[in-house]
Amino acid sequence: MKRILLLICVMFSTAAITAQENKLAIGVILDAANDKPLESVNIVNLNQVTGTTTNNNGEFEIAAKVNDTLHLSYLGYKSIKVRVTNDWLKFGSSEIKLTELALALEKVVVNQLRLTGYLEVDIQQVPAPNDNYRYQISGLPTGYEASKPSGINKIIGSIFNPADFLHRMFGKKPNELRKLKKMKQDDEIRNLLASKFDREMLTALLNVEKVDLDEIVSQCNYSKGFIQSANDLQILDAISECYEEYKVLSRGRNKRL
Known part of the structure; x- marks a missing residue:
């Protein structure tokens, strides 16, 4: 009987604390x-x-x-x-x-192409496409995005040093790593991030500076073009994906050892 009364008291105490919080x-x-x-x-x-x-x-x-x-x-x-x-x-x-911000218009420069009629000459004036590629590593569900000239080097580096920068950034901030999962599960947060491109809310949630955030995504082998054009939700998914790949590769290392 005493145990039952004690259990009831604990239940009510817990409910009261939860209600207060x-x-x-x-x-x-x-x-x-x-x-x-x-x-x-x-x-x-x-x-x-x-x-x-x-x-x-x-x-x-x-x-x-x-x-x-x-x-x-x-x-x-x-x-x-x-x-x-x-x-x-x-x-x-x-x-x-x-408080409303003062909006300033950026100066836009339009470069006009002057065609000569000679294909060999005119083709040199056309801007080169954004050579962003995504590479797949066997055993991982997702791939790596990198610019063409340094893509292979980045993949090799990621195999031997997988997302160590991400781990160093958040190693002393375990709460921020737990927030990654929470952010991915909350539909309201995802909808808010999908409409943003300024990284402001993302840096506030993860408690990092914008320059560090860009560096994390870069070290996770995402191209400069992706970093510049992605919305905040895509950046969040990229960091989360990078961390999951880090855990997969880390488990593989531990098994071999």
Whole structure:
């Protein structure tokens, strides 16, 4: 009987602790200049790796606990990070304002081709195609992308040194490696990343600098063309794929030893 009572007490205690930790952070996001609600603002809980967007009234709610950090981003506005406080969760909705960025147009240079009528001469003026190739290694479900001149060297390097850069980057940050799996499983996060190309949310989630993020993908044998053109979701999948290949090759090494 005592054991049953003890078990019931433990169950209620656990439920109470869970209820205290898992609450909803409710808020409304406005334009700082005119207090108009902003629709479709991206909100991501960086600690729990969950995401949502605001409705047409600028309102949102997301699972959070005290000291979680929310990353807010919206096209044309300055992204911010907001810490979830006990008062916020206790007293209800919070009003958050985003500041619009000044947009600058980049100068575009158009190079006109001057054809001579001689095929041998004119063909030299045509820009070379982007020679990106993907190579397959036997035993791995996916391949390696690399530029043509250095592709073979990169493959050989990856066999003997598979994604060591990725391991060094995240070796002291095991939580970030666990976030990779969470990000791939959360449909809201994947949808948000698929529409982004600035790496901002991805760097915030993985807690790395943009230059380090590009270097990781490069060291995982993805071409410069892929890095420049891929959206954030493709970069996430590339890093995740690279890490899975690293684990496959590492298991193979351990078996041989």
